[in-house]
Amino acid sequence: MATPLPVSDMTASDEARRAVNLLNRLADELRRRETETTRRLDYYKGKHKLSYASPEFRDYFADRFKGFSDNWTAPVAAAPAERMNVLGIRLPGEERTDVDLSEAWKVADCERGSSESFVVMLAAARAYCLVWGNPDNEDEPRVTWERPDQAIVAYDSDTGERIAALKLWSDDTREYATLYERRFVWKFSRARTGTGGYSVAGLIVPGGSDVVRSPAQGGWEPRQGLNDDTWPIPNPMKRVPMVELRNQTLLDDDPLSDIAGVMAMQDAINLTWSYLMNALDFASLPQRVVMGTDIPQLPILNDQGQVIGKRPLELDTLINERILWIPGERASIGSWPAADLSAYSNVIERAIEHIAAQTRTPPHYLIGRVANLAAEALTAAETGLVAKTGERIVYVNSSIREIHALMAAAMDDDAKAKACRRGTMMWADTQFRAIGQKVDALMKMKAMGFPLRWIAEQYGLEPAEVDRVMVMAEEQAQMDPVNQAFNGGVQIEPAGALVAEPGDDPFATEPGPAR
16 A cells, blocks of 8 residues: 655645546535435435415415424335344354444444434435544544535445445535545535535636645635644555445435425425414304495605595405405495315324335325224234335345444454444344234244244344343243252152162062062
8 A cells, every 4th residue: 555645745646636636526415415305314314395375375475384294204214214223143054143232332322323314314315324443542443424415425436335425514614525535535614705604616616626735725725633643644444444324226326305395295285284373263253244335545744744645454464354345335245154164183193094005105104093903903003004014124234234244354353344244234133023922923833843033133133232131031941840850950759669680570569578
C-alpha cells in the first residue's frame, strides 16, 4: 500500500484530485436524492402540506388548518419494523450465535440503532451503517447508523461490490466530508457558501474543478482530526466500512419506499378531514337569517371623512359571520335541513381501508376496532404483515451480515469476518401469537423429539437467555434422582427385594439351600 504523503504534497497529487472527483460525483447523487428523501421522512413524522381541491378553499382555510395531519404513513412503516429484531449471527459449523459479536452489538447500542434504521429504510427506501474501530477497546467497535440524506455508497458497476462511501454533514459555519475507500480515508472541510440549513448542493467544487482548492478559493481543504498523523488516513480495515440497507428494488438502483404510495392517499384523507371540520364549524353554530329588508350598505368616506356614497356589504363578510340576508318583504325560507356529516367520515374510513389493503397492514392496526375476534382470526388478519416483514428481512439480511463482518474486522479478527459472510442471521419470530397458542405448538414439537435448545430459540428467547435456560435445565436434571438412575448415577432398589443368585430356579416353590 502506498505511503501517505504530507498534506502539502498530497493536496496537489493525482490521488487527491481523483478523491475530490469521486466526492463530487457522490455528493451530486446525494443532492438528487435529498428532496424525495426529506419529503418521505417528513410524511412519516406527520409534517404534511395540506392539498386543496379548489383555490377558494385554500385561500380561506389554509391558515386555519395549518399544521394539521392525520398521520397514517407512520403505522404503515412502523408495523414491519417493530417485528425486525436481530438476535445474533451463527457462524458456519457452530450451533450457537457468536457470543463476542452479540456482546459488541449490544455495547454499540445496535438494538436501538438498527430498529431506527429499519424504520428509515422502509420510509425513505435507504439507510446506512458505518463501522469503525475503537482505539480505547478493540473488542468494542463503534457502530453508527446514518441517515440517507447524509450518507451514500458507491458500487462497482461490474461486480456490485462497494468501492467507496461518503458521509456529509455541516455545522453553522463549515461543511464536512469524509470519503471512505479500501486504501485511504479522506477528510475534507470547507466554509459554508449559502445561508440557511444543510444543503448538499454547496458541496460541489465551484466551476467543476477537480483539484483541491484553497479555502480562499471556496474549495475543499484537507481536514485532520486530533489523532490523525497523516492525510489521508490509511484504512486499517482494508474494506469500505459503510453498508447500505436497501429496501425492495426492481432489479435496479432505485429502491422503493413503503409509504410512497400512501402519501397521495394521506393527502386525500387530510383534505377530507379539513372539509369535515369546516362543515362541523358551520353546523355547530346557529345560523342567523334576516328577512324583509335590503342588504346592509357601508358608507364611503372621502379624505376629509365626509360621506360621499354607499356600497353594499361584501357577500364574503356575510358568509364569514354566518348571516344569510334575504331582501324583499315577501322573502321566506322553505326548509333548512341539517348537513349529513357522516358522508365525510365514510370517505375517510374507506380511504384507510384502501391503505390497509395496498400496504398489507392489518386493518385493526389502522382502524382500531376489534370486536371479540378469536386468536385464529387475528393470526389470519396479520398474515400479510408477517409475509411482508419476512420479505423486508430478506432485503436487509445480507447487509446485517456484512455489518457483523465489519465489526469482526474492526475487532482485528479477519477469520471471523470472512466466516460472517457465510453465517446465518438469527431474527426474532415475526409472528405475534397468543402465549397459549405458542406454548401448545412448542409442546407438540417437543413431543416429536425437537431438542430443548431449539424449542427455547423458537419461543423467542435471546441467545444469552437460551444458554441460561440450558444451564438451569441441566442443574434441574442433576437434582432429579430418577434422571440420575437412568443415566447410571444413583442405584435405586426397592426395600426388601431379593436378588437372584446364579443357579437358583426362579420358578421354585421352595426356598433354595441355606447359605
